[in-house]
Structures are given as structure tokens and as C-alpha cells.
Amino acid sequence: MHAFINFIMGPMVWISFLIFFVGVFFRLYKMFLLVNKTEKFIFSYMSLKYSLRSIFAWLTPFLPVSTRKSPVFWGVSYIFHLLLFLVPLFLLSHVMLLEESIQLSWITFDDSIADILTIIIILALIFFIIRRFVVPEVKFLTRLSDFVFILIVALPFVTGFLAYHQAFAYSTMMIVHVLSGELMLILIPFTRFFHMFMAPFTRAYIGSEFGNVRHARDW
16 A cells, blocks of 8 residues: 555656646647648647737726626636635645655645635635536536536645645545545546637637727627
């Protein structure tokens, strides 16, 4: 068991990151080749000005009209996506492990703050689950895979929270925490999680089309 824990907290972490970075590079490279082969005309009206205008407009909470029409969902979504990135990046235990491995570190959240932010993430995931049951148009489109992906996202945060507070079965919670985090990292390039990388390109494309061709805003 000790050797297994050392493996998943050592080599497996680097394997997961390697698969993540190689997978992301491959998907982006493949996308570029596909666009260059089938829709090369897109490059002719792509504009840095209108791309950045669109990206920053959609990053600004409640600036786009569609977000103001569903303020609760978009408010929860904004907070969730922001914390999904910030909490793992600035968690003290994660930064300490990185410092021990490659002598690299940065500022971290206080543990009590990290606890609160983790609870917010978990509550947001519960909100997304309930929404898939109670909003008719969302319920109609919901598939089992949607709940599987929510579970994959939830596991690292729930088990990490339980392990930190040693609520019960500390070793089991820590193993599941590490493995689920690595699983999510590995799955990002090959599943719908990849939208985190595709979103800026989509916004750049739409923003350029609206700005350069239609001479209008896309938000």
C-alpha cells in the first residue's frame, strides 16, 4: 500500500501532467490543421481586436445580454469556473508539494479561506445537478454522462475536504482525492472538459465574424 501511495503521489502525477499537456497540444494542433484544410477562409477575417473584445466581454459578469436573462445560473457558473481554477492552484498543500518537487512556489490561500471556497464549489455542483432535474429544457438534454462528469469534478474537492479534516477513512479519502484529480487531468484533452481551451477560440471566431463581417457586437 505504501508503494502504491508513493507511486500515485509521485510518478503518476507527472504522467498525468504529461498526458494533459501532450493531449492539449495534440487537440489544438489537430484543430488548426482541420481549419486550415477545410475552412481556411476563417483566417482571412480573424481579428485580434474583435477577438479580445469578445473574450473580455464574455469574461465580464453580466455584460452579455444572455447572462442577464439567467442571472442565478450565470452567477453560479461564473463563481464556479473561477474557483475551479483558483482553489487547486493556490491551495497550500498543493503548492508545498510543488515546492518540494521542483522548488517552485507562490502565494497561497489561508486554509480557512480554502475551506470556504471548496464548500462553494461543492454547493455549485449540487446546484448544477438540481438544475438538470428541475429546468425542463435542461432536463430534456441531460444524459447519464452529464452526471458522470459532475461526479468526476466533485470527487477531488469532496475527498480533499474530507481528507484535510480527517472526517473518516483518511487514507482512503486521500487516495481517491489524488486518483480523481489525476483522472480529471488526464480526461481534459479528450472529453468535453476540453471546452476550457476551445472557449477562447470560439469566442475569437464569433467575435471576429460579428466585428469584421456583421459590424455588430456578439454579446
